[in-house]
Amino acid sequence: MSIEVDGRILETDAEGYLTDLGAWEPAVAEAMARADNQELTQEHWEVIRFLREFYDEYHMAPAIRVLSRALGKKLGKEKGNANYLYSLFPYGPAKQACRYAGLPKPSGCM
Secondary structure (H helix, E strand, O other): OEEEEOOEEEEEOOOOOEOOHHHOOHHHHHHHHHHOOOOOOHHHHHHHHHHHHHHHHHOOOOOHHHHHHHHHHHHOOOOOOHHHHHHHOOOOHHHHHHHHOOOOOOOOOO
């Protein structure tokens, strides 16, 4: 599978995650969101940036519980909960947000 971003074809796995994590750029997230009929807001970008920083530090994509807890510590408890995250990423906050962030599928996600 693949996704077209700014005239480039980027390979993805069967679930839409980039196969080359180094190919990610913000335009990738925008293209993936368009494919999901979603517009990325500042709140989405907060989570996407947080996930990329988390991955850089821990070398893993967090599952929803870890993501909620870590976001709550950094951005406040109103943003560190599953309801808030599902309002932004209705197809599964950890899975969809990690896909947009160019990260691998979080462990423990089906």
